[in-house]
């Protein structure tokens with residue numbers, strides 16, 4: 134279980150607090166106005182930014198002082214973070230091993246996940262030879278190979294058209310949250326949350342609020358969420 138205890142983040146004039154836990158297996162959308170602190174919250178959970186005070190823990194183990202690579206977390210951001218000079222297979226190998234070594238076993242596992250995300254046979258291509266949607270699939274495959282219990286997604290599919298975005302959200306839920314992993318996803322689009330989220334964290338006015346069940350919250354949004362949703 135992801136737990137944020139007495140978390141405080143300060144950057145210049147900006148302040149954000151959070152104090153909650155997220156149930157295992159949740160697909161949680163992080164929503165709120167621009168500049169509210171959604172990406173900052175994910176950066177602290179991932180370990181790219183240290184909080185001013187408070188703790189981040191996973192299943193009772195404190196993560197606050199651990200570097201990103203030692204946290205049980207994989208990350209999927211909008212630019213996909215695929216290395217342009219490496220083949221898809223090599224890019225994925227980096228999800229298995231920091232040096233990206235390839236042996237028969239890793240080749241087999243990579244072929245399996247490529248198949249699972251609909252990219253069978255495309256391992257030898259470089260990212261530039263893939264469409265935007267296929268690049269998103271490759272990044273998803275790498276997150277899947279990393280096999281970490283918590284997956285952070287920061288608007289991973291924002292550059293895709295609406296139909297393809299929904300397809301990728303469905304695929305992300307299907308392949309990433311299938312084995313009890315917890316997903317935390319920043320999104321600007323309420324339809325993304327309505328599509329896959331079990332929970333919503335509303336980030337506004339300096340607070341990342343306790344996760345709430347997505348269905349009731351979207352059906353009867355509080356004022357802060359209403360104005361964000363444009364209702």
Ligand SMILES: Nc1ncnc2c1ncn2[C@@H]1O[C@H](COP(=O)(O)OP(=O)(O)OP(=O)(O)O)[C@@H](O)[C@H]1O
Nearest residue numbers: 144145146147165166167168169170171172173174
């Ligand atoms: N290094 C920094 N120093 C001071 N303030 C910063 C720094 N980095 C970010 N901020 C501020 O922190 C606040 C939160 O930014 P953040 O990117 O987390 O918001 P967001 O909710 O993800 O926004 P958006 O939806 O526009 O992506 C913003 O007001 C931003 O200006």
